[in-house]
Amino acid sequence: MDNAHRASDIIAATQRARRWSPFLAMLLDREPVLAAALAEGRLDPDPAPLDLDMPVARRLRLERRALALRVAIGDLAGVFDLTAVTQQLTGFADHALDTAIRTAIEERTPGAEARGFAAIALGKQGSGELNYSSDIDPILIYDPDTLPLRPREEPEAAAVRIGKRVVELLQARDGDGYVLRVDLRLRPSPEITPIALPIDAAISYYEAQALPWERAAFIRARAAAGDIALGRQFLDTVRPFVWRRALDFGAIGEIRGISRRIRDHHAQGQAFGPGYDLKRGRGGIREAEFFAQIHQLIHGGRDPALRAPATRVALARLAEAGWIGGDEARALIDSYTLLRTIEHRVQMIDDRQTHALPTGDALDRVAWLHGLDSSAALLALLAPHVAATGRIYDALDDGAASGLSHDPTRLDAELAEAGFAEPEPARQRIAAWRAGAYPALRSSAAQAALEAVLPTLVPALAAAPEPQAAMLRLDSMLERLPSAINVFRLLEARPALATLLAAILSHAPRQFLRQRRRVAQDRR
Structure with a gap:
């Protein structure tokens, strides 16, 4: 691209941004120096440095604002490809997170070296593929022996305070917007663990208790x-x-199960057209990611070259190694590139963390922002790529679905049909089991056994004299069992035992059940 064409494209992109994106139009108004350069067709490499005496949170918000505008116009003009866009966005996220950690430590212990506290980036930040409105999903860890402390302060309390301050610095909003959304829920057992984990405890968890999806996340x-x-x-x-x-097909099955549950839960966004979910829909971004991760988990243990975090790099390496077809890799890479690009257009409109195509006139605005004539042209551009990804992923999946839906509305209907007068409490209990709430339910084998027995177990519980009491007492048993796999397999093989167990659970005193459980465990 020569300089004249590049300048023309930048000017046209700036005009489209001002006309069709309220968020980018606002940034153009708030960044007059950068806006003037863009109006002349110049994409200045770096903004003027900000005052270092400015409060850290405000400085980061202003840096993010200028970066968002510059990268967006470069993207719309075709000056930056998807790799350049995501690398710049990820680089800023790393910088902002590091600055927030160092600031939090300096505020508490002035002059102390910023050590003993680290952020492990997962998801698209970890792979260098952040989008415009991504949140970040770090796991915060600390070393009790090196973390700077105040006098008479316990390391755990200090680490939690540092973590909370980091989140505050990044997430707090004012008239300049925010820096980053932060989601700390990918840490182990987030409902009961502190937001920052000691390194030894984190290592012990991942070595002994982690779920298969957590293994995939660490790719x-x-x-x-x-x-x-x-x-x-x-x-x-x-x-x-x-x-x-060694191959771990339990983990592979779990990833496939995640994909099926996404398709089930987000059923309204599966059909291609207005409202289609670019991330979770059939043939969408996540299916290209899962396709790569499944093959990486199978083959990456023996071939370190396949351990690439970025999806398109992983697909290319898998094809080079002969584990997937070259045509498949090219189709998935092309589809992923286009869908991520259009996802960015959707997010540019209002700086919203959304992945779904809008409907009506709003879809036309996305098309016009991209430089197309209409929403029909946008859908025609996307359709063959979505179909190709869906077809490739469908061929990978074995099609075996669980007997009960993962969608809350559908599951409520299935529970009501089975005989639960009040489906919601039963649905919440099943959701907790599926989430691996108890140690006996955390392995892939336990989850597979649970899904296999639910179609037998649910009608038996619903037919019990006291269905809710039976469900609660079964939950209490599962909470204390060291393993539930053999119990589930036995009930699946002998449905009459499930009926008998449900009846006993309805009426048996809790103390009796505890005694019977201890006897059963002693005989193992």
Whole structure:
């Protein structure tokens, strides 16, 4: 692209942004120096430096604002490809997270070295693929022996306070917007664990208790901010948990199950057209990601070259190694590139964390922002790529679905049909089991056994004299069992026992059940 064409494209992109994106129009008004350069066709490499005495949170918000505008116009003009866009967005997220950690430590212990506290980036930050409105999903870890402390302060309390301050610095909003959305729920058992974990406890968890989906998530893990050496030490230690030389088809089945549950739960966004979910829909972004991750988990334990965090790089390497077809890889890479690009257009409109195509006139605005004539042209551009990804992923999946729906509305209907007068409490209990709420339910084998027995167990519980009491007492048993796999398999094989168990659970005193459970465990 020569300079004249590049300048013309930048000017046209700026005009489209001002006309069709309220968010980018607002940024153009708030960044007059940058806006003037863009109006002349110049994409200045760096904005003027900000005052270092400015409060850190405000400085980061202003940096993010200028970056968002510059990257968006470069993207719309075709100056930046998808790789350049996501790398710049990820680079800023790393910088902001690191700055927030160092600031939080300096505020509490002035002059102390910023060590003993690290952020492990997961998801698209970990793989260097952040989009315009991504949240970040770090796991915060600390070393009790090196974390700076105040006098008479316990390391756990200090780490939690640092973590809370980091989130506050990044997430707080004012007239300049915000820096980053932060989601800390990918840490182990987030409902009961502190927001920052001691490194030894985190290692013990991932080596002994982690769920298969957590193994897949760590394909894209990276030490991103804070004490990088500490973060790398943690990742080096848990690497054997992620990359196993022996094939683990339980983990593969779990990833396939996640995809089926997404299709089930987001059924309204599956059909292609206005309202289609670019991320979760059939043939969408996530299916290309899962396709790559499934093959990486199968083959990456024996071939380190396949451990690439970025989806398109992983697909290319899998094809080079002969594990997937070259045509498949090219189709998935092309589809992923286009869908991520249009996802960015959708998010540029109002800076919303959304992945679904809008409907009506709003879809036309997305098309016009992209430089197309109409929403029909946008859908025609997307359709063959969505179909190709869906077809490739469908061929990978074995099609075996669980007997009960994962969609709350559908599951309520199935529970009501089975005989539960009040389906909601039963649905919540089943959701907790599926989430691996108890140690006996956390392995892939336990989850598979649970899904297999639910079609037998649910009608038996519903037909019990006291269905809700039976459900609660079964939950209490599962909470205390060391393993539930054999129980589930027995009930699946002998449905009459499920009926008998439900009847006993309805009426048996809790103390009796505890005694029977201890006897059963002693005889194992």
